Each structure stands twice: as structure tokens, then as C-alpha cells.
Amino acid sequence: MMFRKVLIAEDLGWNTRNIEEEVKRLGAQEVVVTEYCDDAYIKFLRALNDEDPFDLLISDLSFKEDHRTQKLKSGDELISAVRKYQKNLNIIVFSMEERLQRIRFLFEELKINAYVFKSRQSINHLSAALDAITNNKPYISHQVAKALEKRHSLDIEDYDFILLKKLSSGLSNKEVSDYFKEHDISPNGISSIEKRINRLRIQFKANNAVHLISNAKDLGLI
Amino acid sequence: MKNPHLSFLFLVFSFIQFPAIGQQAINKDTTVANYYKVLLNPSNPSIYNEAIRYYTNAYQKNLKQKNYTQALYNLELLAIGKFNIGAYNDSETILVEALKLTKKDTARSTTATRKRIYYQLSLLYKNLKAYDKSLALQRRSLAHAETGTDSAQIMITISNVLREQQAYAPASDTLKYAFKMLKNIESNYLKAYILDNLGYTELLAKNDSSLVHLHESLALRKKLNDPHGLFSNYRHLALYHKQADNLDSANTYAMQALELSYQIEDPEYEHEALGILVNLKSDTLAQRFKFLSDSINTVKQANRNTYAAMEYDVEQEQQKTQQAMLENERQKRINTLYLSGIVLLLVMGTGGLVWMQQRKKTRLLKTIRQTEASISKKVHDGLANDTFQVLSELQNLNSVPEHILDRLDKIYIETRNISKDHSPLIEGANFKDQLTSRLNSYKTEELSIITRNLDQINWTVFSQLKKDTIYMVLGELLTNAKKHSEASLILLSFESKNKHLHINYSDNGIGGPVIKGNGMENMEFRIRAIKGTINFESESNKGFKVQIVL
Numbered sequence: 001m002m003f004r005k006v007l008i009a010e011d012l013g014w015n016t017r018n019i020e021e022e023v024k025r026l027g028a029q030e031v032v033v034t035e036y037c038d039d040a041y042i043k044f045l046r047a048l049n050d051e052d053p054f055d056l057l058i059s060d061l062s063f064k065e066d067h068r069t070q071k072l073k074s075g076d077e078l079i080s081a082v083r084k085y086q087k088n089l090n091i092i093v094f095s096m097e098e099r100l101q102r103i104r105f106l107f108e109e110l111k112i113n114a115y116v117f118k119s120r121q122s123i124n125h126l127s128a129a130l131d132a133i134t135n136n137k138p139y140i141s142h143q144v145a146k147a148l149e150k151r152h153s154l155d156i157e158d159y160d161f162i163l164l165k166k167l168s169s170g171l172s173n174k175e176v177s178d179y180f181k182e183h184d185i186s187p188n189g190i191s192s193i194e195k196r197i198n199r200l201r202i203q204f205k206a207n208n209a210v211h212l213i214s215n216a217k218d219l220g221l222i
Numbered sequence: 223m224k225n226p227h228l229s230f231l232f233l234v235f236s237f238i239q240f241p242a243i244g245q246q247a248i249n250k251d252t253t254v255a256n257y258y259k260v261l262l263n264p265s266n267p268s269i270y271n272e273a274i275r276y277y278t279n280a281y282q283k284n285l286k287q288k289n290y291t292q293a294l295y296n297l298e299l300l301a302i303g304k305f306n307i308g309a310y311n312d313s314e315t316i317l318v319e320a321l322k323l324t325k326k327d328t329a330r331s332t333t334a335t336r337k338r339i340y341y342q343l344s345l346l347y348k349n350l351k352a353y354d355k356s357l358a359l360q361r362r363s364l365a366h367a368e369t370g371t372d373s374a375q376i377m378i379t380i381s382n383v384l385r386e387q388q389a390y391a392p393a394s395d396t397l398k399y400a401f402k403m404l405k406n407i408e409s410n411y412l413k414a415y416i417l418d419n420l421g422y423t424e425l426l427a428k429n430d431s432s433l434v435h436l437h438e439s440l441a442l443r444k445k446l447n448d449p450h451g452l453f454s455n456y457r458h459l460a461l462y463h464k465q466a467d468n469l470d471s472a473n474t475y476a477m478q479a480l481e482l483s484y485q486i487e488d489p490e491y492e493h494e495a496l497g498i499l500v501n502l503k504s505d506t507l508a509q510r511f512k513f514l515s516d517s518i519n520t521v522k523q524a525n526r527n528t529y530a531a532m533e534y535d536v537e538q539e540q541q542k543t544q545q546a547m548l549e550n551e552r553q554k555r556i557n558t559l560y561l562s563g564i565v566l567l568l569v570m571g572t573g574g575l576v577w578m579q580q581r582k583k584t585r586l587l588k589t590i591r592q593t594e595a596s597i598s599k600k601v602h603d604g605l606a607n608d609t610f611q612v613l614s615e616l617q618n619l620n621s622v623p624e625h626i627l628d629r630l631d632k633i634y635i636e637t638r639n640i641s642k643d644h645s646p647l648i649e650g651a652n653f654k655d656q657l658t659s660r661l662n663s664y665k666t667e668e669l670s671i672i673t674r675n676l677d678q679i680n681w682t683v684f685s686q687l688k689k690d691t692i693y694m695v696l697g698e699l700l701t702n703a704k705k706h707s708e709a710s711l712i713l714l715s716f717e718s719k720n721k722h723l724h725i726n727y728s729d730n731g732i733g734g735p736v737i738k739g740n741g742m743e744n745m746e747f748r749i750r751a752i753k754g755t756i757n758f759e760s761e762s763n764k765g766f767k768v769q770i771v772l
Contacts, residue, residue, distance in 0.1 A: 012611050018618070062603045096606055096638060100659035101651060118610050120617065120631050146662050154661055154673040154714075161674070205670055205710040205730075218765060219713035219728045221674060 002055065002134050003090070005030045005047070009040035009059040009078060010094065019058060019094065022126050028056075037063060037072035044082050053086060056133075058126075061095040061102075079110045090133050092116060094126070103147035107138065117141035156221070159185065160200055163193065164222050168213045173197070261303035274303060290327035294320055294335050301342055310346055317343050337366045341379060348383050356383050370407050374400040378419060390427035394420060414442035414451055422458045425465065432462055453482040453491055460498050473502050493518050580753065584687070587751035591690060594644040602641035609634040643701055647690050653681040657693055661714065664700040671700070674715035679723065688752045688772065692725070695745050695756075699727050699768060702741055707731030707766055727768040733760050 006028045010016050016033050023031060032054075034040040040059070047053050061075035072078045079091055093106055096118040106112045114129035116122055116139070125141045132139035140148055162185065166176045173193050180188035187193070197209060206212035216222050257273035264270050281296035283289075297320040304313035317339050324336045340363030347356035360380040364373060377400035384393035397420040404413055421436035436459050443451040456479035463472035476498040483491035493514050500508045613630045616622045642663075647656055654677065665671050681689060696714065703709050709731030717724045742758060749756040754772040 012607060018614055062599075062607075064603055064607075096602065096610065098638065098642060098663060099645070099648070099656070100662060101656045102648060104655075104659075105651075119634075120613060120627065122614070123617075146665070147659070153677055154658055154665075154671055155677045156672050156674055203670055203672060215711055215730060218730055219672075219711060220726065220767070221672070221713050221715070 003028045003130065005052070005054045006032070006056045006058065007040060007043060007047075007054045008033045009035075009037060009057070009075065011035045011060065011063045018123055019126065022123055023056075023058070023130070026127070026130055035063075036068065036070055037074065037078040038070050040078055041072055041081055045085070048085055054089060056090045056092065057082065058092045058094055061093060061097050076106070076110065079106070079112065083110055087111075092126070092129050092133070092139075094118065094122070098144050100144060100147040103140070103144050107140075107148060114139035115141060115144065115147075117143045119143060156203075160196065161222070163196060164200065164213065164216050167197075167209065168217065168222050258299065261299050262306065264303070264306050270303070270307070274300065277303070285323075290323060291329040291331060291335075294323055294327055294332075297323065298335070298338065298342070301339075305342065305346060305349075310350055313346055314343065317346070333366055333368060334372075337363050337372060337376070340366065341376065344379060344383065348386060351386075353383055353387050370403045371409055371412060374404050374409075374412055374416065377403075378416060381419060381423065385423050385426065388426075390423055390429075393423045394427065394429070397423065410442045410446055411448070411451075414439045414446065414448070417442070418451065418454055418458060421462070425458060425462050428465070433459075436462060449482050449485050453479050453486065453495070456482065457494065457498060460502075464498070464502065469502055473499070476502060489514060489518055580751075583747075583751040587691070587748060588687060591646060591687075591694075595646040598641045598644035598646070601637055602645070606634060606637040606641055609637055639701070643697055644694075647686070647693050649686065653684075653689050653693075654679075657696070660693060660697055661700065664704055669704060669710060669712065671712045671714070674713065676714070676716050679716050679718060684723075684772075685752075691748050691752050691754075692770075692772070695748055695770070696725070696727075698741060698745055703729050703731060703766070707733075709765070723770075723772045725770040725772075727770075728765055730765050733762050733764050733766050 003023060003026065006023050008016055008019055008031060010019065010033070020031050020033060032043050034043060037059075040057075044054060044057070057079070059075040059078055063070070063074065065073070072081060075093060075095065079093070082089060083091075091110075091112040092114040093112050094116045097103065098117065103115055106115065113133050116125045116129050119125075119141070122141070125139075129139040138148075163176060166179060171179065173190055177188050177190045177193055180186065180193070187196075197212065200206075201208070201212050204212050204215045206215050213222075254276070256269060257276050260266060260269045260273045261277070277296045277300050281293050281300065284293035284296060297316050301313045301316040301320065304310075304316060320339050321336065324332050324339070327335070340359050344356040344359040344363065347353070347359065357380060360376055360383065364376045364380075366372075377396050381393040381396040381400070384390075384396060397416050401413065401416045401420070404416070417435045417439035421432045421434075421439060424430075424432035424435060436455060440452070440455040440459070443455055456475045460472045460475035460479060463469070463475065476495060480492065480495035480499065483495045496507060496510065496514060609630065613627065613634055616627060616630065647653070658673075658676065661671050661673065684692075700712065703712055707729055709729035711730045713726075713728050715726045717726075746756055749770060749772075752772065754770060756771075757769040759767040759769070
């Protein structure tokens with residue numbers, strides 16, 4: 001079984017029970033639950049020392065601060081600490097953090113395997129995440145999936161901008177294509193331009209080309 | 223035109239008064255020596271102008287190099303040069319400038335220099351017939367005198383001024399006092415000079431002791447073998463005897479003066495001597511006198527006219543008008559001073575107030591952000607987490623109706639949003655990515671968010687507070703749009719223009735009064751606190767537009 005020994009770092013009792021049940025249902029033999037990052041880190045080091053390391057870490061990101069002073073104050077810090085010792089440890093972050101940049105950082109820098117967003121469907125997402133990891137695939141809840149989308153930028157490309165301008169000045173697709181060829185702008189085939197226009201129509205919530213131009217004008221883009 | 227008497231006396235004076243200056247200049251090359259000469263005795267206008275230029279440049283150079291002693295020397299020469307062509311106003315200006323400079327000069331010679339400047343000024347005022355001013359300066363000069371010799375020299379000048387005013391008795395007393403001061407000083411040159419002047423003053427006052435003093439002076443000068451001095455003695459003796467109707471004696475002394483003038487080789491002296499002789503008798507010498515007089519006068523006239531003719535007349539007129547103007551200006555200056563004082567106070571006060579308020583705003587914004595961040599974390603870690611907790615617990619119970627779960631889920635999302643809306647920037651992380659991520663997080667199937675030029679802006683030039691504010695305000699705008707605008711399209715365009723960042727928001731929503739509560743005021747406060755402006759434009763069914771300039 002893939003996840004024989006699981007470490008959970010989460011400071012809320014109820015949640016933990018749900019997670020615990022879920023991983024056990026999927027076959028985990030040993031589940032260690034900690035409510036503090038420091039505790040989790042010690043358990044992790046101990047297991048490593050005993051040559052019986054964990055297969056999976058499920059951790060939240062934010063922990064309530066209380067009377068106990070913690071060296072590791074957040075899930076990020078815990079993950080970053082354990083990653084140094086065990087590169088092949090599977091890590092699932094279970095959190096309500098929805099800042100895409102922070103999530104992206106977890107994947108890119110701390111090499112987490114899955115991100116489960118806390119929501120009504122989170123238990124389902126957790127199973128999906130475990131499935132994905134078994135199949136060597138990353139997992140991310142759909143609410144924050146944008147964090148891993150390739151193109152982060154929302155900027156409208158210059159190509160699209162020029163295209164809209166030309167259309168608004170009355171050029172047909174054929175004329176735009178000629179204009180692009182003349183000015184070494186590519187893609188400049190009529191079918192590529194039509195594809196682009198369709199994409200823009202979706203982006204601008206337009207039903208047709210006229211509506212597209214009208215929307216772009218109303219927003220003051222062109 | 224000045225009478226020859228005056229100019230003659232002046233010549234004698236300049237020889238006595240500036241020997242130190244003369245020696246300094248002689249060591250320099252001949253051009254400079256020529257410049258020096260032409261300033262003391264202006265003859266050639268073109269060389270004179272060159273000389274003025276030369277010494278003006280020298281002065282500026284020395285001043286720049288903080289070579290104050292040399293700069294002072296340059297100014298003195300310039301003042302004398304201007305004085306000699308009758309440009310008294312210029313001369314005065316230069317002398318006043320020089321006086322100021324003596325305060326900077328730490329050289330030991332400064333006192334002497336200052337004394338010379340006062341002296342030159344007094345001469346100036348004497349020539350302008352501003353006797354009181356001249357005397358006042360002499361007295362000031364006297365205060366700077368360090369030695370008996372210095373004091374005596376100044377007193378001679380004072381007496382000259384007094385004599386000009388025909389105050390013969392005080393003039394004589396002053397000279398006698400000066401003579402007393404020199405009692406224990408080995409300066410026959412000065413003593414002879416004082417006695418000569420005393421004799422001349424007494425002569426004018428028709429006092430008989432004149433003869434005694436003139437003879438005492440003559441005796442001293444014979445010992446000194448001083449032709450200029452002797453000439454003066456003979457001249458005065460001739461005048462004395464003429465006044466006493468002793469024409470033979472007068473003639474003898476005048477002849478001796480004439481002989482000396484050949485020795486001195488200065489036509490002006492010869493001219494002066496012949497003038498006396500002509501007054502005594504009329505013969506061939508008179509013709510010689512006439513010839514010389516004409517030629518000298520022609521030269522003099524030419525000189526004076528080239529330089530000063532107009533200046534001199536204008537000078538006198540200016541003296542009068544200046545007085546009036548000065549008073550006028552003083553009054554104006556006082557008024558202007560009050561006015562500008564008030565204006566300055568107002569400007570400073572307003573500026574200070576604006577600055578202080580701006581600072582207060584900025585500080586307030588920082589405090590607000592800190593509080594917001596801490597509340598955001600509490601809502602997130604506490605309230606949102608707890609809500610989620612309850613939600614997931616209820617989910618496990620089979621008996622909970624779905625609509626309660628839905629309601630609870632909404633509460634959970636709402637708390638999360640509150641937290642998100644007030645969460646701070648992650649410090650140190652790439653701002654462009656953070657902002658894009660934030661904007662992206664508002665995107666849904668129903669709402670399209672498009673930006674223009676966001677990637678082109680150089681965010682590194684903005685302070686953390688500014689970036690945080692932009693992040694916050696744009697977040698607020700999008701939250702608001704999502705809740706109230708019914709928009710399906712939002713465009714955010716960015717542009718750097720004239721060192722300002724312009725951010726334009728526009729949507730295709732219902733428009734109208736779309737911002738609920740004090741959201742608008744909040745945004746306005748935040749933007750103002752970072753010295754920006756924000757404008758809201760909203761018309762029903764025409765969408766909502768916001769312009770932010772930072």
C-alpha cells in the first residue's frame with residue numbers, strides 16, 4: 001500500500017477525524033495526528049531516525065497561536081523543514097488559503113504534491129488527491145486551480161488589441177489578414193484570425209463580432 | 223568743472239596717500255604698471271578701459287580664490303580709477319563693496335586698508351561737497367587709526383574738508399592737534415606737511431602766524447629735499463606775500479616754485495607756479511603761461527569730457543533724486559516686507575499643514591492596514607476555520623437538511639472573502655504576480671476580467687504601502703463589482719504617464735450608485751493617503767468607471 005504511515009498536522013479536532021477516517025478507509029495503517037507544527041516536525045524526525053519514515057504528510061497552512069511558542073509557526077515552514085530531509089515524502093496541503101500566488105509557491109518551491117481546498121467537497125477532493133498521488137500526478141482543488149494555469153497574466157495581448165482595433169475600424173477578416181501580412185504580424189491566416197476572434201468573443205462575453213467590438217468600446221479598451 | 227586749486231591739492235594727496243599701493247604695482251610687468259598709472263592719472267581712454275577690465279577680472283579671480291587682500295587691493299585701485307574720472311557713484315559702490323570685504327579679510331594689513339577706504343570715501347564726499355558725510359567718515363577712519371601717524375594723516379584730511387567749508391578756525395585747531403600728536407614721532411615729512419597746511423589755512427583766515435608755520439615747514443622740507451613739498455611751501459609763501467601786498471617777496475617765492483616745477487617735470491606744477499606769477503605781473507612769462515594753460519586745459523578738458531563730463535552733472539542730479547528715491551524705496555521695502563512676510567507665513571503655514579495632514583493620513587493608513595491584516599488573520603484562522611469545522615461536522619450527520627448546509631457554506635465563503643479582502647500583500651513576493659492572482663481570483667464563468675498593460679508597469683518603483691493600497695483598492699473594486707454591478711466584463715488598464723501611474727477601471731454593469739456603504743469613502747481615503755486621486759463615474763446602464771492616478 002502506498003500510504004502506510006501518515007502524518008497529519010492540523011489544529012482542529014473535527015477536521016482531523018474526517019481526514020483520518022478517509023486515509024484509513026484508503027488503507028493507511030498508522031496515522032499520527034499533531035496539533036502543532038513543532039510536534040509534527042519532531043514526530044517526523046523520530047520516524048526518520050527509527051528508519052520507519054512517513055509516506056505522507058497532510059498539513060494545514062495556518063495554525064492558531066496559543067500559549068505555546070512554536071519554532072515552526074506555519075505549514076509552509078513545516079513543509080520546508082521536512083523537505084530538506086525527505087525529498088520523496090508525499091505532501092498534501094489542506095487549507096482555506098486561496099491566494100493563488102501562495103499556492104503556486106507551494107507547488108513550485110516546496111514541491112507539494114496536492115492542494116486540497118477546504119470546502120464542502122474537501123473530503124471528496126482529498127480522495128481525489130490521494131488517487132492522483134498514487135498515479136504520480138499533482139492535484140489541486142478546482143476553486144484555486146488557476147494557481148497552476150500556465151498563463152498567469154490577464155493582460156490582453158498586443159496582437160488581440162491590434163486585431164480589435166482593425167475590426168472596429170471596419171476591416172473584414174480578409175483585410176485584417178492582409179494588414180497583418182504587410183506588417184509581419186503573425187498568425188495572419190484568415191482561419192487563425194477567426195479562431196482568435198472566437199476566443200476574444202468568449203473573453204468579452206460577446207455573441208458575435210459586432211457585439212465584441214461594442215463591448216471593447218464600451219469598456220474604453222479601443 | 224573743478225577749479226585747478228582743488229585738483230592740484232588732490233594730486234599732492236594721492237602721492238602721499240598711496241605709496242604702499244605704488245610699490246606693489248611696480249614689481250609687476252610694464253603693462254600692469256601702465257594700467258596702474260592710468261588709473262591714478264587717467265590719460266588714454268582705451269588703456270583706461272583696459273585697466274578697469276583688467277582689475278575687475280583680477281578682483282573677481284582673487285575673490286573666487288578667497289585671496290581677499292589682493293581682491294581688496296584691486297577694488298581700491300578700481301575705486302581710485304573711477305574717482306579720477308569723476309564717476310563718483312561707481313567709486314562709492316566699489317568702496318562700499320571693499321568695506322564689506324575687509325570684514326572677510328583676516329590679513330594684518332586690513333585695518334590700514336579700511337582706513338584707506340574711509341579716506342577715499344571721505345575724499346569722494348568732499349568732492350561731491352557732501353562735507354558732513356565726508357567728515358563723519360574721516361572720524362570713523364580716525365577710530366581705525368592705530369598709530370599717531372595714522373591719526374595725524376586723517377586729521378589732515380579732516381582739516382582739508384573743514385577748510386573747504388571755510389571753517390578755518392576748527393581746521394587750524396585740528397592741524398595743531400595733529401602736530402601735537404606727532405611730537406614724539408620721528409616724521410618730519412608729515413610734520414612739514416601739517417605745518418604747510420596750517421600755514422595755508424591761517425593764510426586764508428588772514429592770520430599772521432601763517433608765515434611762521436610756512437617757514438617752519440620750509441625749513442623741514444629743505445632738510446628732506448622734497449621738491450613737491452617745497453613747491454607747495456613756495457606757492458603758499460608767494461600767496462601769503464601777495465596777500466600782504468609784499469609783491470617782491472611774492473615774486474621771489476613764485477619764481478622758486480617755478481624753478482622747482484622744472485625739476486618736478488610736471489606741467490601742472492609749472493602751470494600752477496606761472497599762474498601765481500601771472501597774478502603778480504604781466505610780461506612774456508604771462509604769454510608762456512597762457513600757452514601752457516591752453517594746452518593743458520585742452521588735454522584736461524578732453525580727458526574729463528571723454529570720461530565724465532556728463533557723469534559729473536548727472537552725478538549731482540542723482541545725488542538729489544537718490545535721496546528721494548531711497549526714502550521712497552525704504553517705505554516700499556517695509557511694505558513689501560510686511561506683505562511678503564505675511565504671504566510667506568501663509569504659504570509655510572498652509573504647506574506645513576498640508577504636509578502634516580498628509581503625514582497623518584499616511585500614518586493612519588499604515589495603522590489601518592496593520593489592524594486590517596490582523597483582523598483578516600483572525601477571521602481566517604478563527605471564524606472561517608470554525609465555520610468550516612461546523613460545516614464538515616454537519617455534513618457527517620445524515621439528518622441535516624441540504625439548505626442549512628448551503629446557508630452555512632455561504633457564511634463560510636463570506637467570512638473567507640472578508641478575510642481575503644483585507645489580507646495584506648505577501649511581503650517580498652513578486653507584486654505583479656500577486657496582483658494578477660488576486661484579480662484572477664474574482665474571475666468566474668460569469669465574470670471576465672481583462673487587463674491592459676499590467677505586465678508593462680515597473681512596480682519596483684512603488685513603495686510597499688503604495689503597492690498594498692493598489693492591491694487593496696482594486697480588490698475592493700472587484701469585490702464590489704461582483705456583489706452589486708451585475709457586470710460580466712471588467713477591464714483594468716494601466717498606464718505610466720508623466721511619472722504618474724494611471725489605473726482605469728471600467729465594467730459593463732448596471733452602473734448607477736453601485737458602491738454600497740462607505741466603500742467609496744474608504745477607497746478615497748486609501749488613495750489620498752498615498753497622494754493619489756480617485757474619480758468615480760457612474761451612470762445608469764452605462765457601466766461604472768473609476769480613474770486612479772498615483
